[in-house]
Amino acid sequence: MTLYIFYFLSFLAILSAFMVVFSKNPVHSVLYLIVTFFAIAGHYILLNAQFLAAVHIIVYAGAIMVLFLYVIMMLNLNKETEPHKSTYLKLAATVSGGIFMVVLIGSLKGVEKIENLNAANQSAGLIKNLGHVLYNDYMLPFEMASILFLTAMVGAVLLGKNELK
Amino acid sequence: MEQHTLAQTLYGIPLNAYIIVSAVLFSIGVMGVLYRRNLIIIFMCIELMLNAVNLLLAAFGAYRGDSNGQVFVFFIMAVAAAEVAVGLAILMMIYRNTKSSDIDTLTRLKW
CATH class of the missing domain: 1.20.5 (Single alpha-helices involved in coiled-coils or other helix-helix interfaces)
Known part of the structure; x- marks a missing residue:
């Protein structure tokens, strides 16, 4: 059951993170970022870090994203005015991001043998x-x-x- | 009973899964910084990277049963909030001076 919740939250977080990058309208980017933050807050609850989840929602979704939206509204950026990079540069960005991901996962792969769960300290969060x-x-x-x-x-x-x- | 269910929860999800999710989120942030030209979007991608690191730190902390990791996440959040306030102020000043949110206008900072 929790595994399915984990998959759902991860899928939601990654999908909306992609939408942050690829959506044309900056306001939509902010809204997708809020979705990502809520998914990460769900991950914190899954990790039994309730306080962290509450603080995360209050600080990020409550304060930081409001600040972003406020600035976007104030600068009147809520339509696409941005000139795009060339296709060549976009391809280079995507490929280097992908290679970076492979390197990161490969280098962190070796840590799976974490010592046994400290049963006395289950309430760490x-x-x-x-x-x-x-x-x-x-x-x-x-x-x-x-x-x-x-x-x-x-x-x-x-x-x-x-x-x- | 509660401890039992928590142990099951943590054991049900391998730590590698959290590592992969965090790495993917961080890479999306890196890709976004390279991909877009809008200053605000780039700033949001930096926030995304910070959150990926936070998630990984919280996961490591939870799997070791250690509170210190979560306290670190708390401090990272505090620094991120301060960073956003100053960063958006700088961004507004740039916009006021250059009348654009394009990062390429900032190449003139070279001279």
Whole structure:
């Protein structure tokens, strides 16, 4: 049963990822990317990482994709205005992407012998366990993330200003 | 009982399947960056690559029963959110200056 769910989610994610690349309209690309993100959130639930799935949906589908849509609407890009690359370059892009995939799968093929599942730590993805790790072992990186957000906010505002006086 | 079903879930899906899905998603992202000329689409393909890596990290973490992998995914998401905010601001500034979303206009950055 879960295997079928896995196949379905993987198929959905890969198909909509292809549609992100190949759809003409940027708004459609964003919508297909949202489908991909939901499929990946389903994968997280399948991996028993519920907190990660919730955060993924909130951050990506909720915040980042809204930002993308907002920028597309603001720049009025919701029609195809983009000149296309030549067929030769497109073919080169596709072939190099495919070769890259073969290399990646080939190089990661050897890791299938992961040690036996740690039965005592089945709840690794649950919020209680994750919060414990996050606020004990990763306290400093967590605080650094807040500084990163502050810097990003200042940078975005600065870049978004019309003219620097 | 719950642990039993989780073990069955994880054992039912081989880790290789997650590796293949992540590799395919990452390669689609790479291909999209090379394929398209629209800056926003290229940016979305970068997000796709980040998500492929996140999925693989979460899968490895779950198969080892280790929370650290998921905490790393959490941090990658935070960095991705900051990156998107700054990146879209840069993109809007480029659009305001060049009046196009074509990446080839940026070749003039060479000079």
